[in-house]
Amino acid sequence: MEWIRRQRYLIDFILSSLLRRKGKNFGLLLVYTLVVFMLASVMLFTHALKREVGNVLQASPEIILQRTEAGRHALIPADYLEKIGRLRGVTGRKGRLWGYFYDATVKANYTLMVADERELADTEVIVGSAIARARGVGPGDYLTFRSHDGIAYSFMIRELLDSDTELFSADLVLMSERAFRVSQGVTGGGYTDIVLSVSNPRELSKIAEKLTQRLPDTRPILKQEILRTYDAIFSWRQGILFVLLAGAIMAFVIFAWDKASGLSAEEKREIGILKAIGWETGDVLQMKFWEGAILSVTAFFTGYLLAYLHVFYASASLFEPVLKGWAVLYPAFRLAPVVDGLQIATLFFFTVFPYVVATIIPIWQASVTDPDAVMR
Amino acid sequence: MRISLQDVHKVFNQGRPNAYPAIRGVTLTIEPNQVTCLKGASGSGKSTLLSMIGCLSRPTSGRIHLGERMLSSLPERFLTDIRRHTFGFIFQQFNLISGLTVLENVLLPAYPLAPDFKQLKKSANALLERFGLQHKAQSPVQWLSGGEAQRVAICRALINDPQILIADEPTANLDTRLSHAFMGQIRQLREIGKTVLITSHDPVVFESPVVDRVIELCDGQVVEG
Numbered sequence: 293m294e295w296i297r298r299q300r301y302l303i304d305f306i307l308s309s310l311l312r313r314k315g316k317n318f319g320l321l322l323v324y325t326l327v328v329f330m331l332a333s334v335m336l337f338t339h340a341l342k343r344e345v346g347n348v349l350q351a352s353p354e355i356i357l358q359r360t361e362a363g364r365h366a367l368i369p370a371d372y373l374e375k376i377g378r379l380r381g382v383t384g385r386k387g388r389l390w391g392y393f394y395d396a397t398v399k400a401n402y403t404l405m406v407a408d409e410r411e412l413a414d415t416e417v418i419v420g421s422a423i424a425r426a427r428g429v430g431p432g433d434y435l436t437f438r439s440h441d442g443i444a445y446s447f448m449i450r451e452l453l454d455s456d457t458e459l460f461s462a463d464l465v466l467m468s469e470r471a472f473r474v475s476q477g478v479t480g481g482g483y484t485d486i487v488l489s490v491s492n493p494r495e496l497s498k499i500a501e502k503l504t505q506r507l508p509d510t511r512p513i514l515k516q517e518i519l520r521t522y523d524a525i526f527s528w529r530q531g532i533l534f535v536l537l538a539g540a541i542m543a544f545v546i547f548a549w550d551k552a553s554g555l556s557a558e559e560k561r562e563i564g565i566l567k568a569i570g571w572e573t574g575d576v577l578q579m580k581f582w583e584g585a586i587l588s589v590t591a592f593f594t595g596y597l598l599a600y601l602h603v604f605y606a607s608a609s610l611f612e613p614v615l616k617g618w619a620v621l622y623p624a625f626r627l628a629p630v631v632d633g634l635q636i637a638t639l640f641f642f643t644v645f646p647y648v649v650a651t652i653i654p655i656w657q658a659s660v661t662d663p664d665a666v667m668r
Numbered sequence: 669m670r671i672s673l674q675d676v677h678k679v680f681n682q683g684r685p686n687a688y689p690a691i692r693g694v695t696l697t698i699e700p701n702q703v704t705c706l707k708g709a710s711g712s713g714k715s716t717l718l719s720m721i722g723c724l725s726r727p728t729s730g731r732i733h734l735g736e737r738m739l740s741s742l743p744e745r746f747l748t749d750i751r752r753h754t755f756g757f758i759f760q761q762f763n764l765i766s767g768l769t770v771l772e773n774v775l776l777p778a779y780p781l782a783p784d785f786k787q788l789k790k791s792a793n794a795l796l797e798r799f800g801l802q803h804k805a806q807s808p809v810q811w812l813s814g815g816e817a818q819r820v821a822i823c824r825a826l827i828n829d830p831q832i833l834i835a836d837e838p839t840a841n842l843d844t845r846l847s848h849a850f851m852g853q854i855r856q857l858r859e860i861g862k863t864v865l866i867t868s869h870d871p872v873v874f875e876s877p878v879v880d881r882v883i884e885l886c887d888g889q890v891v892e893g
Binding site: 294295297298301302305308309312313561562565566568569570571572573575663664 | 719724725745748751752757765766767772778779780784785824825828
């Protein structure tokens with residue numbers, strides 16, 4: 293009880309002390325909060341994005357089979373569906389048709405895809421929200437594409453894709469098979485690739501091995517590999533941002549070190565007074581510990597809270613171009629809030645801990661001076 | 669509690685070429701409930717002697733007893749403990765912490781002892797009232813006049829209810845009128861049974877009727893008293 297009361301007295305004193313140097317301490321708090329805000333924004337955004345991609349890809353097929361020609365992706369003939377033969381563990385197989393279309397009007401690339409399950413008429417399309425925004429169109433409007441042979445085809449927009457999936461569907465155009473084949477020149481029954489559904493993930497590698505043996509000119513791509521690639525891309529982008537932020541962090545470290553180690557003559561004198569009126573070295577150290585802790589924990593939580601709001605309620609607008617990629621069609625999506633305990637602990641350790649230590653060490657040197665220094 | 673010093677020496681920078689003996693073989697006894705003044709010119713060793721008696725520093729050799737307890741051999745932690753409970757200090761420059769209020773400055777020595785806050789505030793307010801500073805409790809100390817700052821320093825020295833009060837050149841920054849007023853406050857302290865030790869070379873202090881005994885120091889030695 294007495295210990296707690298003493299800590300309360302020390303905190304009370306340190307709060308009064310901090311308010312005495314409002315400008316200096318507020319400046320420090322501001323810079324500190326900003327550093328935590330930037331780091332936490334990048335961490336929260338990357339983490340949430342990875343989680344989002346992971347969730348969306350959960351519904352994607354386990355294996356994608358692509359044919360290659362001279363090492364490059366080529367159309368896969370329809371009879372490959374038969375050539376695959378019976379494979380234990382494969383519960384479904386389907387040819388997919390998709391491709392890209394460059395729209396010179398808005399200087400953006402669209403992804404065209406056939407969606408049989410939508411039962412679209414040959415003159416209808418369903419488009420992603422970003423396309424609708426870029427072209428300023430909506431359901432009922434017409435969208436015109438120039439085909440591979442220069443003929444213009446107009447399609448009526450039946451509906452827009454659900455904005456929940458915008459991370460993936462922003463630039464998507466869904467159309468019927470006939471419309472795709474005619475406009476893109478994919479005649480002759482070939483597919484872009486074949487997707488296979490596998491119920492037991494442990495059989496994936498075996499099935500992939502068999503596919504390579506039976507169809508040597510194809511390459512199977514596993515869902516795990518796609519997930520890994522996305523993970524690597526976002527980690528890489530996070531790394532780039534961290535490198536960019538390193539300068540800011542270093543500046544803060546120098547600022548904090550200067551503040552902490554460069555005890556002013558006034559602060560030294562005050563420590564002398566406190567010792568002379570009966571404070572022990574330990575009391576002074578505890579008091580300074582609280583000073584560092586109050587400043588850094590306040591900065592940490594404020595910075596983290598601001599980062600949370602920035603990422604999950606303002607779509608991380610500051611870091612968007614780096615983390616989402618460079619494109620014309622930005623997906624506008626709201627990430628599901630994800631907070632990871634380990635991530636918070638890591639950030640806390642690298643921001644709060646060094647500051648508290650940097651504050652304590654120089655004070656230690658000052659506080660072991662003889663209390664009679666005040667009398668001399 | 670009686671304070672007794674036996675052959676006390678204090679050498680600064682001992683063992684170095686710039687070693688300086690500030691106190692040279694002082695032996696004396698200071699009686700309780702009295703006002704004792706250590707008188708002497710600058711550099712005579714008054715403040716050094718006072719800091720050793722007040723447990724702010726230790727003698728190089730010799731013994732200092734506080735009652736039955738020998739102070740000179742105690743480690744810093746114990747000295748701090750004795751200092752907190754037994755001594756109150758009034759410094760030449762007042763040494764108040766600027767930016768804090770009068771009340772906060774008065775409370776400061778009590779923080780490490782962590783007494784009950786209501787009780788502590790009550791004691792502080794009672795002290796401020798006794799020294800006519802009640803209306804200044806919430807004022808920052810840098811706004812105070814010299815005399816008011818001096819009285820705040822006295823209140824701060826008394827907050828832990830110490831038995832002995834140590835004042836180092838307390839009138840050095842006061843004019844004659846305020847110096848007389850200060851001695852009036854010392855009289856009050858003697859009346860409530862405190863032991864007061866003052867260093868001064870101000871005649872207002874050592875010629876004051878409040879002072880029971882004057883000890884004169886010269887070059888680190890007692891020459892009179």
